[in-house]
Amino acid sequence: MPITHSFDVVIIGAGHAGLEAALASARLGCRTALITLNLEQLVNISCNPSIGGLGKSHLVAEIDALGGEQAKLADLSSIQYKILNRSKGMAVWALRSQIDKYLYARHARRAAEGQEGLKLFQDSVADLLMEDGRLIGLRTERGVVFTCKAAVFCTGTFLRGKITIGEYTHSGGRIGELSCDTLSESLRKTGLRLRRLKTGTPARVHRQSLDFSKMEREEGDEEPLRFHWKEGLNRNPRVPCWLTWTHEGTHRIIRENRHRSPLYSGKIEGIGPRYCPSIEDKVFRFAEKARHQLYLEPEGLDVEAYYVNGCSSSMPEELQWEFMKTVPGMEGVEILKPAYAVEYDSIDSTQLTHALEYKNLPGLFFAGQVNGTSGYEEAAGQGLLAGINAARRARGLGDFTLPRATSYLGVMVDDLVLQGGDEPYRMFTARSEHRLSLRPDNADRRLTAIGRELGLVPDDQWAAFKAKEGRLERILPKLRSESMAPSDLERAFSVRTAESARYAYLFTRSDLDTAALAAVCARELDEREEDVRTLAADLKYHGYVENQRQVVERTRKREETAFPPAFAFEGIPGLKVEAVQNLTRVKPATLGQASRIPGVTPADIQILLHHLGKREG
């Protein structure tokens, strides 16, 4: 008699998406199981040992504001912080942090094991159990049955994962690990469309084989920085990274061995991430560039392994040794783990609803890399949302979704569900129409009340948030009433003014550095700098945001015009064949969603608008 476990929600895969999904589900009171192929690899930093960056730190802040875990883990394991884009507007500032991957995994495992209502299992899911067109459970390779009301698949690169290094190939989602080969077929049988994607990771090299004296030292920022709402989690030492460059000699070796590159010989079929090209991709696609930068990043405080950022590859191992030895400071390099490419099955994310649930099989959710995204932050964000929705489904509650206008999480899900795309998706600030209002510094003001209402934001976070809101309410009138004297202005910013000017006005001036002014202002008013800074950003962007808001308002009506249930797109006069096909495939709920489907033109939207108007009238 096989073992049968009974749970509300089962999470398959324990990476960045799986952890957030499992914690969210358990925190919402659901009995939750987290099944992983290998407990020792729980929440592995599989690639770049860093969290954050452009668009990504925005996601981390939103996950934190909703009561997710990633920001906290990042702070606990960070060994260097840096604010990117400091010279640009505050809406595009981004925090990036180097991570000790072992610390990160240890804290993640502690969070999972310490979570009430969450149980961990090491096994491999093979089959879906269905009844009346609903998911009711899963069966593992070993025959163990998990009954559940909802399941979240966070399988990352493990569905039919295949490793390639030159002529060598092996199955596995990461080098030296297993892959999940039967599950793809089970999923396909439900009507899911799968596609083949590819990603890659660079070599890990031994620190003692590197000559840092020939590289540039890249320090982080000195000041205390953090991702998590709570201060003081990070007590780790700060460690530098090292910068060096490839040159013509490096490129020549790669060029001369083009025929041995699986990427260019056609051996690798999966589509790779455009914004994270392998070194051979860079050499061939950007042939005009004389050099490419490589960052040497530590994988942890207690290990000698360095990650060679900028040098992912699937070239044969001996060539990797050869071309890396040409790089200044790497002449004596010793490779611990070669660079490799992974091909894997991902699903066509346009088959999901905005709750990340598979449209044809209620109860089945997907999150993370399996949805065709890349990045820990994108994965964690989806995991959180899918976990929330799986828990709500298990308890008979409706979908939880976030609009594009108030979060990058909303932008990401909307993009995935409506546009999908053929290549791995990563977040950029440019993907949002509301970049000026969606800042990391106001993520809590956008989302914490929502997280609290969901039941994910704990008491201490809520209290801290309310206290901050109180402070901001108190400070704002002061910014409108208090002024800065001309002499102070001239001293601090070399700007001459005839009379003193109020801070609220000064923050809107484009010739003054808003952040620097916020620092001065905070000192003068004896307030916390980060409080003043977030208000300064509000004031600075107010005019633009107001403009944006009006545009949003104007498009909202159209956006929200809903199609009646089972609306047939066929037979509407004037609609292009391609538009009909894509609309029928994606089944948008509203006109706004329809307008973002590839192949649907503004003219088609006009026709639909007209058609819907006629029906109403």
Add this chain to the structure above:
Amino acid sequence: MNPTEGSPTIIALATPFSVSAIHLLRLSGPLALPFLREATGMNEVVPRHVYTRALRLGGRLLDRVVCFYFQAPASYTGEEMVEIQCHGSPLVAQSILKAAIAWGLAPAAPGEFTHRAFLNGKLTLEQAEAVDGLIRGASEFTRDNALRILERKSSLRFDEARETLVSLLGELETSIEFPEHETDDLFRQRAALYARFRERLAALGDFLEQLTRNYERGKKLEEGIRVVLLGRPNAGKSTLMNALLREDRVLVSPVEGTTRDFVRERLALSGVPVSLYDTAGLREDADELEMRGIAKTRELAQSADLVLVLVHEKACLRELSGFPDLPPPSAGSPSSARPICFPPRPSMRSPPSARRRASRRACA
């Protein structure tokens, strides 16, 4: 791949549907040549050769025609084209059209040949519009302008402007989204980069401004310069209008207030298209209907390119002093002031006192 590939083959009469020396039928599309072959029985048709043949369809003789063939893409539309000259009878032309449509050709929509030429890159949008301007234009200026645009080989730089904007936007977004690459040589020289942005934007701005100016000028040339005749009742506005038009277009009488509503006529003066407005005469003691006409007059004067003020022999500028909302003769900068001309009249001889008063008034 030709952008209009898959479009039906169209046919249209290119000449007016009336009796004339000849009629010209044009065909464009993949079936143009097959149609010509079948209707004339020719096997081999050499492009750009002139043939005289009997045109028959379904065994019926339609006409004896002159015809020639343009091979794609060397044709007006960029598609396969055939032109057929038949006798200038509307009946003959109509029977050919009917037979061709029954054979499987489609009647062309207005402007469709030029539209296809535009889609196939044979004409720029600007040139396509110039074709329309050339056909419809009523003045020499419009004609010359349209021909100039048609003859200009380099198209307007719309695509170039768009590409500049997209590439600038791309560079800006890249500098925002990939700050990790700031150590790259490109971003090391941020100041140089931004200076280049400014330079390219300024050049683009100049181009767009010039485009706007050209548009204004082109619009004027096409719509005509608005000239408004203004003055007290019986100043001779309608008389001048008729004189310029060389016809008795407007009713003229010695009774004040004969013209109650404005009258517009178009004419070309030295080749310049002009919209000439005769207006209700300005006076304070008019009846209600006339007052409405006077209100209209004021509106017209405000929007005119040129106001021609007509005054009585014994009158002067003072006549208009009761209408302060009208544009003053010399206010504002040269660019914003609307010119007001006082047409010279050979017989004008005002009493010296009145003239002095007028000049004082003007100076005040």
